[in-house]
Amino acid sequence: MAFEYTLAGIGSRFLAAALDTLIILALVLLVNSVLLLAMGLLFTGALETASAWIVAVVGLASFVIFWGYYIFFEVLWNGQSPGKRWQRLRVIRQDGTPAGAIEIVIRNLVRLVDFIPLNYGLGVLVMFVDSQSRRLGDLAAGTLVVRDQAAALSPAQRGHSLPAAIPENNLVRGWPLQRLSSEDLEPVESYLSRRHELRNRQALSQQLLLSLLARMDQPPERAAGLDADQTLEHLLLAWRQRRAGR
Numbered sequence: 001m002a003f004e005y006t007l008a009g010i011g012s013r014f015l016a017a018a019l020d021t022l023i024i025l026a027l028v029l030l031v032n033s034v035l036l037l038a039m040g041l042l043f044t045g046a047l048e049t050a051s052a053w054i055v056a057v058v059g060l061a062s063f064v065i066f067w068g069y070y071i072f073f074e075v076l077w078n079g080q081s082p083g084k085r086w087q088r089l090r091v092i093r094q095d096g097t098p099a100g101a102i103e104i105v106i107r108n109l110v111r112l113v114d115f116i117p118l119n120y121g122l123g124v125l126v127m128f129v130d131s132q133s134r135r136l137g138d139l140a141a142g143t144l145v146v147r148d149q150a151a152a153l154s155p156a157q158r159g160h161s162l163p164a165a166i167p168e169n170n171l172v173r174g175w176p177l178q179r180l181s182s183e184d185l186e187p188v189e190s191y192l193s194r195r196h197e198l199r200n201r202q203a204l205s206q207q208l209l210l211s212l213l214a215r216m217d218q219p220p221e222r223a224a225g226l227d228a229d230q231t232l233e234h235l236l237l238a239w240r241q242r243r244a245g246r
Contacts, residue, residue: 006147007133008089010124013145016083020069023082027065032058070108075101078183080148088148091138097207098187099143100214107137148186171226171234177242179216185239188212188232195229205229 039054073081079091079099091099091107099107114135116122127133132144188208195201205228210220212235223231 008087008145008147010127010133012087012089012147013127013133016081016087016089018083019086020081020083024066024069027069028062031061031065035061067108067111070111071105074099074104074108078186079104080183084145089145090148091143091145094142094144095204095207097204098211099141100211103141103143107141107143110137110140113137170238171231172238175218175222175235175238176216177235177239180212180239184212184215185236188236192232192236202228205232208232209235 035057036054039057070081074084074091077085080089084090091104093099093103114122114126114137122136124135126139127135130139132138134144138144191201191204191208195205206223209223209226209228209231212232213220213222
């Protein structure tokens with residue numbers, strides 16, 4: 001692993017999953033109640049003939065909410081669902097870089113297998129056996145669930161290795177930094193504060209830069225010829241300056 005992350009324990013993952021499950025159940029109940037009401041009004045007097053359609057629509061809505069919930073939040077919040085954010089957990093790749101949309105989709109599509117026979121029975125069993133507490137979804141996607149290091153860094157740790165101001169040769173001038181959120185920059189802050197301890201910092205900084213370019217809908221060629229470490233510094237400083245000026 002690129003960072004010395006602390007692996008998430010089964011207890012904290014269980015609490016995160018419990019909160020996410022409660023939110024999902026509430027969403028399913030709300031959405032299905034609205035659908036049943038709407039279809040009841042639509043098929044007034046013909047509910048018996050429309051029962052198959054009602055069951056199909058309700059089942060499809062429940063399926064979309066269950067899988068879409070985790071995929072939506074973990075892509076939007078860089079590996080965090082509401083439950084994981086509450087427990088300060090995050091999904092990352094095994095090399096320590098942020099998990100991409102493909103890894104998040106894979107790990108959540110395998111969730112059904114982890115869930116059997118009941119309440120993540122197989123998933124918990126695999127987590128006990130695996131040395132990195134991974135469930136089948138994590139094994140399939142090449143991901144880990146870790147303690148969110150960025151949240152634990154002090155302000156001094158986050159900025160101690162950065163220049164005092166953006167240099168005149170600003171490498172990210174004109175980049176659409178408004179498309180980045182604080183969650184997007186958390187892995188960068190963590191990396192910059194600990195980069196001197198890392199053996200493969202060059203490869204990691206390049207991966208982080210490419211990940212941010214993708215979040216900004218920019219082509220990877222934009223990183224060609226740039227020093228990734230220095231570019232990440234400029235990017236973080238420019239993003240902070242832009243946010244402070246709002």
